[in-house]
Amino acid sequence: MSNKITITIDGKKIEAAAGENLLDVCRREFIPIPTLCDHGDLKPYGVCRLCIVEWDRGDWSKIVTSCNFPVKDGQIFKTSSDKVKRQRKMIMELTLARSSKTPEVIEVAKQVGVDAEAVRFPKKDDGCILCGMCIRACSEVVEANAISFAGRGPERKISSPFFEEAGDCIGCGSCAYICPTNYIKMEEDENFRTFPEWKVKFEMARCSKCGQKIAPKKQLEFIRKKASLPSDWFDVCINCRP
Numbered sequence: 001m002s003n004k005i006t007i008t009i010d011g012k013k014i015e016a017a018a019g020e021n022l023l024d025v026c027r028r029e030f031i032p033i034p035t036l037c038d039h040g041d042l043k044p045y046g047v048c049r050l051c052i053v054e055w056d057r058g059d060w061s062k063i064v065t066s067c068n069f070p071v072k073d074g075q076i077f078k079t080s081s082d083k084v085k086r087q088r089k090m091i092m093e094l095t096l097a098r099s100s101k102t103p104e105v106i107e108v109a110k111q112v113g114v115d116a117e118a119v120r121f122p123k124k125d126d127g128c129i130l131c132g133m134c135i136r137a138c139s140e141v142v143e144a145n146a147i148s149f150a151g152r153g154p155e156r157k158i159s160s161p162f163f164e165e166a167g168d169c170i171g172c173g174s175c176a177y178i179c180p181t182n183y184i185k186m187e188e189d190e191n192f193r194t195f196p197e198w199k200v201k202f203e204m205a206r207c208s209k210c211g212q213k214i215a216p217k218k219q220l221e222f223i224r225k226k227a228s229l230p231s232d233w234f235d236v237c238i239n240c241r242p
């Protein structure tokens, strides 16, 4: 471990690397921290706020999100103080008001000690918890940048540009695969893949040898160009490739 430091979590001295994310340290130490916007392949975003912990500064303390908190030597944290538990419950209820029927959200609610059926806030229940994982997967991993957030406050939602057809979408489905609440629908039949939220429809490519469906033509062309592959690279599927 380079630049080794020592921090204290829940009274226990723990070694970490300077600048390491507090959430990563907690996970390594098997300290349970609830999360709903953290993903190993994406940069920390700090938006669900369920990963909060109390940073003990001696005569005062501060609530911080652990997923994007770089640790320094000598810092002291409490992961389940009354203050943390109280705030997490409130955040969880607000999250449940947006999505109370999703197994993943219900599971995290259980960890936090909140009954998904007993939420005190008016329910919108549209399913999207605004975790931004779809947007980050599209921009950070795929690099298509086809979707983003639109609006503010209660009107905030994920969207294609100007709620019109997402012209930069390549139909890869990363947004739908990563979404923890299954809010993004990806429909597929023999010939087309469709994303109603993004108002886009893609023709599927087929293997010229076995006829098997491969992926949307636009996605294959995007990959082919990015990786500078020969123009006929995706004419055949992986099983028929010599």
Ligand code: SF4
Pocket (backbone or CB within 6 Å): 127, 128, 129, 130, 131, 132, 133, 134, 135, 158, 175, 178, 179, 180, 181, 182, 183, 184
């Ligand atoms: S659609 Fe899914 S992945 Fe995207 S912000 Fe909403 S809950 Fe998160």
Ligand code: FES
Pocket (backbone or CB within 6 Å): 034, 035, 036, 037, 038, 045, 046, 047, 048, 049, 050, 051, 052, 065, 066, 067, 068
């Ligand atoms: S995991 Fe830290 S804010 Fe969501």
